[in-house]
Amino acid sequence: MTHHPRSSWTSVPLRVAACGVALAFAMGASAWAQPYSEAPMLAEQVAAGTLPPVDERLPDDPLVEVPLESVGTYGGTWRQALRGGSDNLIERTVGYTRLARWNREWTDVIPDVAESFTVNDDATEFTFQLREGHRWSDGEPFTSADILFWYNDVLMNEALTPEVPSWLQSGGEPVMVEANGDHEVTFRFAEPNALFLSNMATVRGAAILAASPRHYLEQFHADYNDQADAMAQEAGSADWVQHFTTRVEYPHSRWRDADRPSLDAWVLTEPYDGSGQVVAERNPYYHKVDPEGQQLPYIDYVTFDVMESRQSIVLMAINGELDFQNRHIETADARPLIVQNQEQGNYDLWIAQPAWSNAMMINLNQTHKDPVLREIFSDRDFRVGLSHAINRDELNQIIYAGVAPPYQAAPRPGTELYDEEMATQYIEHDPALANEYLDQVVPERDQDGFRLRPDGERLSFAVNVLNSRQFQIDALELVRGYWADVGIEMFVRPLERSLSISLRQANDHDANVWIGGGGYDRLGLLDPKWYFPFEWQSSYAGAWGIWAQNPNDPNAEEPDETVLRALNLYRQVQATPDLEGQLDLMRQILEITEEQFYVIGTNMEPDRVGIVNADLRNVPDAMPNTYFYMTPGPAAAEQFYYVN
Amino acid sequence: MLTYILRRILFMVPVTLAISLVAFIIIQLPPGDFITALTAQMAENNETLDPETLAALRDRYGFDQPMIVQYWKWITGIVFRGDFGQSFEWSRPVADLIWDRLGLTLIVSFATLVFVWVLAFPIGIYSAVRQYSWGDYIATFFGFIGLAVPNFLLALVLMYLSSRYLGASVGGLFSAEYVNADWSWGRVVDLLNHLWVPVIVLGTGGTAALIRIMRANLLDELKKPYVELARARGLSETRLLLKYPVRVALNPFISTLGWILPTLVSGAVVTAIVLSLPTSGPLLLNALFAQDMYLAGGFILLLSILTLIGTLVSDLLLAWLDPRIRYE
Numbered sequence A: 001m002t003h004h005p006r007s008s009w010t011s012v013p014l015r016v017a018a019c020g021v022a023l024a025f026a027m028g029a030s031a032w033a034q035p036y037s038e039a040p041m042l043a044e045q046v047a048a049g050t051l052p053p054v055d056e057r058l059p060d061d062p063l064v065e066v067p068l069e070s071v072g073t074y075g076g077t078w079r080q081a082l083r084g085g086s087d088n089l090i091e092r093t094v095g096y097t098r099l100a101r102w103n104r105e106w107t108d109v110i111p112d113v114a115e116s117f118t119v120n121d122d123a124t125e126f127t128f129q130l131r132e133g134h135r136w137s138d139g140e141p142f143t144s145a146d147i148l149f150w151y152n153d154v155l156m157n158e159a160l161t162p163e164v165p166s167w168l169q170s171g172g173e174p175v176m177v178e179a180n181g182d183h184e185v186t187f188r189f190a191e192p193n194a195l196f197l198s199n200m201a202t203v204r205g206a207a208i209l210a211a212s213p214r215h216y217l218e219q220f221h222a223d224y225n226d227q228a229d230a231m232a233q234e235a236g237s238a239d240w241v242q243h244f245t246t247r248v249e250y251p252h253s254r255w256r257d258a259d260r261p262s263l264d265a266w267v268l269t270e271p272y273d274g275s276g277q278v279v280a281e282r283n284p285y286y287h288k289v290d291p292e293g294q295q296l297p298y299i300d301y302v303t304f305d306v307m308e309s310r311q312s313i314v315l316m317a318i319n320g321e322l323d324f325q326n327r328h329i330e331t332a333d334a335r336p337l338i339v340q341n342q343e344q345g346n347y348d349l350w351i352a353q354p355a356w357s358n359a360m361m362i363n364l365n366q367t368h369k370d371p372v373l374r375e376i377f378s379d380r381d382f383r384v385g386l387s388h389a390i391n392r393d394e395l396n397q398i399i400y401a402g403v404a405p406p407y408q409a410a411p412r413p414g415t416e417l418y419d420e421e422m423a424t425q426y427i428e429h430d431p432a433l434a435n436e437y438l439d440q441v442v443p444e445r446d447q448d449g450f451r452l453r454p455d456g457e458r459l460s461f462a463v464n465v466l467n468s469r470q471f472q473i474d475a476l477e478l479v480r481g482y483w484a485d486v487g488i489e490m491f492v493r494p495l496e497r498s499l500s501i502s503l504r505q506a507n508d509h510d511a512n513v514w515i516g517g518g519g520y521d522r523l524g525l526l527d528p529k530w531y532f533p534f535e536w537q538s539s540y541a542g543a544w545g546i547w548a549q550n551p552n553d554p555n556a557e558e559p560d561e562t563v564l565r566a567l568n569l570y571r572q573v574q575a576t577p578d579l580e581g582q583l584d585l586m587r588q589i590l591e592i593t594e595e596q597f598y599v600i601g602t603n604m605e606p607d608r609v610g611i612v613n614a615d616l617r618n619v620p621d622a623m624p625n626t627y628f629y630m631t632p633g634p635a636a637a638e639q640f641y642y643v644n
Numbered sequence B: 001m002l003t004y005i006l007r008r009i010l011f012m013v014p015v016t017l018a019i020s021l022v023a024f025i026i027i028q029l030p031p032g033d034f035i036t037a038l039t040a041q042m043a044e045n046n047e048t049l050d051p052e053t054l055a056a057l058r059d060r061y062g063f064d065q066p067m068i069v070q071y072w073k074w075i076t077g078i079v080f081r082g083d084f085g086q087s088f089e090w091s092r093p094v095a096d097l098i099w100d101r102l103g104l105t106l107i108v109s110f111a112t113l114v115f116v117w118v119l120a121f122p123i124g125i126y127s128a129v130r131q132y133s134w135g136d137y138i139a140t141f142f143g144f145i146g147l148a149v150p151n152f153l154l155a156l157v158l159m160y161l162s163s164r165y166l167g168a169s170v171g172g173l174f175s176a177e178y179v180n181a182d183w184s185w186g187r188v189v190d191l192l193n194h195l196w197v198p199v200i201v202l203g204t205g206g207t208a209a210l211i212r213i214m215r216a217n218l219l220d221e222l223k224k225p226y227v228e229l230a231r232a233r234g235l236s237e238t239r240l241l242l243k244y245p246v247r248v249a250l251n252p253f254i255s256t257l258g259w260i261l262p263t264l265v266s267g268a269v270v271t272a273i274v275l276s277l278p279t280s281g282p283l284l285l286n287a288l289f290a291q292d293m294y295l296a297g298g299f300i301l302l303l304s305i306l307t308l309i310g311t312l313v314s315d316l317l318l319a320w321l322d323p324r325i326r327y328e
Helices: A014-031 A040-047 A144-155 A196-201 A203-210 A214-220 A228-234 A240-248 A310-318 A335-340 A371-378 A380-389 A392-400 A420-424 A431-439 A470-485 A497-505 A521-526 A539-549 A561-575 A579-596 B002-028 B034-044 B051-061 B067-081 B094-129 B134-148 B151-165 B185-222 B225-232 B237-243 B245-249 B251-255 B257-266 B269-274 B280-289 B293-321
Strands: A077-083 A100-102 A109-111 A116-119 A125-129 A176-179 A184-188 A266-270 A278-282 A301-307 A347-354 A356-364 A460-466 A489-495 A511-519 A608-613 A622-625
Touching: A077 A310, A100 A196, A109 A196, A144 A176, A144 A184, A144 A203, A144 A214, A196 A203, A196 A521, A214 A228, A214 A240, A228 A240, A240 B051, A301 A310, A310 A335, A310 B151, A335 A608, A356 A380, A356 A470, A356 A539, A371 A380, A380 A431, A380 A470, A392 A470, A420 A579, A460 A470, A460 A497, A470 A489, A489 A497, A497 A539, A497 B034, A511 A521, A521 A579, A539 A561, A561 A579, B002 B067, B002 B293, B034 B051, B067 B293, B094 B134, B094 B185, B094 B280, B094 B293, B134 B185, B151 B185, B151 B269, B185 B245, B185 B251, B185 B269, B225 B237, B237 B245, B245 B251, B251 B257, B251 B293, B257 B293, B269 B280, B280 B293
Parallel strands: A077 A301, A347 A622, A460 A489, A460 A511
Antiparallel strands: A100 A109, A116 A125, A125 A184, A176 A184, A266 A278, A278 A301, A347 A608, A356 A511
């Protein structure tokens, strides 16, 4: 399984691709020297003698990135807006650089910083070829020694990394990383780790390169600098560990430091430190060129205004002050404004395809601490009855303006894992049928018509919902009515998010609603929490999810046989090298999910929209919208450019 | 008088310490800690952090220690080393973060204060002296509107209008080109161009309230016999008005001056958030949401000290203004 960047771009016009290939062949690696060109702002610096010429800055064999539509021209600023102090938009845009990353279509992992990579047959060895002559943004060489610094001095340093993240472990053993010469590194796992490359393409993979620039980071590291502690205290940190980690760590803190050299297309000049606008400018040593030999990125600067409220970001958008963004402006309430003001703001729309299938899943906690509720919630007939009681068509019309058809928590249509039966089971609104099902579980009613628990008390429970999600609160109010019609008393309980999360982590909730439930194939493979109890967020069976994550947690409970079988199948997914095999195993997991009917789905999560400056080119019309895809990272912003 | 002031200042020390302890405990009362808040924020966006990362963070920040130990570390750091700790969220020293925001916060607050006083005093005096005149009715009408309209709504409307019809950039205190620039004449002008929106938004409520208070106070005073007497003595109307009744009517303003000091630093949080002002209010609110306890604690400590100082100052001012309540 060897990848080469050009072979993965299936969607580009053939003519352009062929032209790029022809050029590459005609020139050969060293013959590229002549045609390389650079942005005017860098050419000035070269002329002034403050920067080496472009041939010396580029790797010997740069990555030739074939643009989505057309070869571009240099210049301009990409304006975006962040919200508050802990927004990860920089990570998704400027920071989407890894050894290997997602392709645009989210079907494969392709080389990025690595020139190529190979995987052995049982997915225990991953070898990355680095580019000769590749340099950090400050001009220092980037070699396997940098990766080894990350491995030996950060990942394997117990003070900096008390516990190795699970994606870098296999069979209970942390990864081994070895260098073979200056330009090759091998990641070796004790047992197959088939999802390693996929994980690297998500947010996780950035950690490696962020902590790799040894020539910069050594000064903060106690093993290399006796004064590291003193230096840390001078800067206001408690010790060198804190001082070091805040420079390289996710979330957010690595963007607080504008001095850290990177391999990204743009490098920070004004950090994200709360004092004003965040600014990044082009990295003169970036390793990609277009088919005509122009060094990327095309765009000179990236700016992020730091706003405090969603409303002001929406206003910026309709006022034409943002060039390409979907974060913060894609909520249902903002959509009409965004759509109406395209002309005034001089922008077009693109589709941010939701990765999750369900706009509101209802999760009844089947591991409830109250044994009576636990037994009722665990009864499949009870959940089926509740599902039939919901009028999803009415929800669609009233809450979602008719764009969210009824859907269960199942993979989205058009994916490999899509299963119509799973997506539509128990979806019809049929109160009579609902009563039939419910009568099998809780037949007795009190004088108000509400059903009674076996112990004679009225069956009553609260559904937690985030107070920031008004549309879900509204939808739940309707659901409360549907359920009251079949004799179920439910309360809608809007909660602040920290409280809501604390309750879930302690398995202290009756039920909750969330956006989620299946989605794209890749999402299912990487994050199966809505298919079976996999982590604490699987709140339909909180205690089991917590167990799957950490059996020693005080709130953990060993799951039943079925869940253990699903967990076991998922371990096999992690150990199966080829995608087909992984998907086959996922289908077996989904059979369990469909049979168990853990989650009551309501309506399909509708498409969201992002905006793009009408003068910006090489931007896809649609892309998946999720943290696991790092939207809009894989859209390859380095090849965006402005006309005019 | 001097001993009185000294005694007040000495008394402020234990009060401040007590406030700091209470504040520290209250900040930590909500369930969970900074890590919980971080997890919650990410979960809301359907994002997750690896449990190993979370465990490492929790360990590093010492959240596993008992609260009183954490408090002791924090307060001794402040008292003995002037070290307010580091913000978890921003990975920066708390003192730097607060200091960064303080300058612009003071500018906005002072401009608002001046706006309010310049507008409210003449109007208040006018509506009292010309009670039930057309001018009084108009001032009263707009005053009540100013009182009734919530600031954030006014901010949204002004922001929408100015971006829709004036093409001004949304929110903030500077245009894009001046945000990170050093101070220059151009930057000052740019600031003034943006300053009017927050000043109007923040000032309307205060102006309206002040007009009403001034009017009511002054109306009480104007009916008193000493006014009659002064008039009988042949004092000119203006001199009479400003020298006696207005001076007495000022009492409530001076005695509440102490409350202005802390609001200069933390006031108008909601408005600042809507307008995305780079002031300290949003920073404090976010720190509380994120359970970034050293940052929040640092803020609350600063605010309580300012309140104490402000109260002292207003007591002294009041004594200076009004001989009747002087402390002998």
